[in-house]
Amino acid sequence: MSTYAKRERLLLADLLETEGPDAPTLCEGWRTRDLAAHVVVRERRPDAAGGLLIKQLGARLDRVMAEFADKPYEELIQLIRTGPPRFSPFSLKQVDEASNTVEFYVHTEDVRRARPDWTPRELDPVFQDALWSRLERTARLTGRGAATGLVLRRPDGQTAVAHRGTPVVTVTGEPSELLLFAYGRQNVADVELEGDKDAIAKLHESKQLGI
Numbered sequence: 165m166s167t168y169a170k171r172e173r174l175l176l177a178d179l180l181e182t183e184g185p186d187a188p189t190l191c192e193g194w195r196t197r198d199l200a201a202h203v204v205v206r207e208r209r210p211d212a213a214g215g216l217l218i219k220q221l222g223a224r225l226d227r228v229m230a231e232f233a234d235k236p237y238e239e240l241i242q243l244i245r246t247g248p249p250r251f252s253p254f255s256l257k258q259v260d261e262a263s264n265t266v267e268f269y270v271h272t273e274d275v276r277r278a279r280p281d282w283t284p285r286e287l288d289p290v291f292q293d294a295l296w297s298r299l300e301r302t303a304r305l306t307g308r309g310a311a312t313g314l315v316l317r318r319p320d321g322q323t324a325v326a327h328r329g330t331p332v333v334t335v336t337g338e339p340s341e342l343l344l345f346a347y348g349r350q351n352v353a354d355v356e357l358e359g360d361k362d363a364i365a366k367l368h369e370s371k372q373l374g375i
Contacts (some may be wrong), residue, residue, distance in 0.1 A: 169260045172268035175246045179275050185237040190274040194324045200240040201232040207248040266298050270347050277352040287340050296339035300324045306346040309372025311365040333359035333367050348374035
């Protein structure tokens with residue numbers, strides 16, 4: 165089995181270390197320290213991480229996130245590098261690959277593309293296929309809040325319907341860029357949009373994309 169999650173984990177850790185604790189990210193209100201704390205809490209504190217999905221647990225998540233953000237930044241980076249403890253489901257390779265490949269890729273780009281001088285990463289075709297496979301499975305989930313119909317299309321013509329409705333906007337790009345668009349990073353995704361002009365504007369400004 166591929167180990168893309170492990171590779172993306174190390175890339176993210178290296179980037180966070182290089183940028184330091186106070187660099188900007190694409191996550192609204194978060195600096196790099198906050199993003200690092202999020203990654204660690206998600207893997208190591210399942211009692212709090214539920215707040216990512218369950219609104220009623222949000223206050224607890226915020227408290228635990230603040231506690232981790234107060235830790236030495238170097239410690240957070242090391243916890244990301246070493247990965248989750250054995251009791252965590254993320255310690256299982258299959259779970260890690262399924263859950264963290266996209267997580268770490270997106271957050272790496274959250275840091276990279278927050279810089280004014282960012283340039284796209286060169287990704288190999290096999291990794292692009294892996295990202296597409298994950299995007300196909302989650303397209304309906306990430307697109308459920310879209311204000312229009314939404315179709316994601318690769319340059320080779322493969323498509324995934326993210327949201328049914330009219331008018332329809334078709335977003336074309338490499339899987340890595342489509343993934344960023346579907347996860348709410350519309351303004352930095354290198355994609356082309358086709359459809360009704362007003363619908364495209366709505367979709368670009370939507371804050372409802374993503375999980």
